Amino acid sequence: MADRSAEGAVAQETETPFGALSVLVVEDESFTRMVLAKMLGTLGVQAVHQAADGESALAAVAAHAPDLVLCDVEMQPMDGFGFVRALRASPESRSRTLPVVFMSGRVDGDREAAARASGATLVLAKPVTPATLRVALSDGMRAAQPS
Template sequence: MAVVPPWTRTKAMTTDEGFHGVSVLVVEDEAFTRMVLVRMLSGLGVTTVHQAGDGGEGLAAVAAHAPDLILCDVEMQPMDGFAFLRALRGGENRRHAGLPVVFMTSRADEDRLAEARACGADAILAKPATPDTLRRALRERLAARVVG
């Protein structure tokens, strides 16, 4: 499985991972999946991984920690990934509106891609994520920071 999108909002991929000093927020309602993602990210060298169990907790975590990138599940309750991203991109506090957001979903159909694009997602990562797909997503979405 790979990072899908038919669109992109970032610079070209770099070959140097350089994830030291990177902070990622994982917004995922399934505790086991969250734990697996945290371990994979740590294994890739991500220095700091914050966690949230739904979109509401995710918004609070963004305000508290200002991560470099957000990995966000789409199917969550009570606030799903789409509502989370709309609130992040359109909220009163514009400071974090431009953070790269990678959606994670097991359903990457055309309707889901269209809604993700409309919300302002930077990419969709097909579940289940693997270290390779996470590495690729991080490289593509953090290209400006990794190169700089």
């Protein structure tokens, strides 16, 4: 029996490429946070952490050491731009390179330029779908790999 369990675990790892990821969802709307967490679960992500704003996200990064952050742009009291600037200014090298995927209802050249200037890895248009989330996770993790 134990051998079959091990085989099943190996099969599950290969079937869900995101299973080993730890993702922090930073979103001020609790319903949207819940939907994103469920979508991540359907994509195989087993470790999903949540924060309601940039300030609590900084604490969550320190507590959970996620592999990737999905972060809303417009939040109070600290928005996504403030969060990622604070993250990049951290003395911890891991925080300075942690992939951050901004989520925004407005994705245009100006928003993307501002996101990159603040230190975000990429911008994902809202509403987020499982397909766009899958691409964002792949692209975000690929960007984190050393060249």
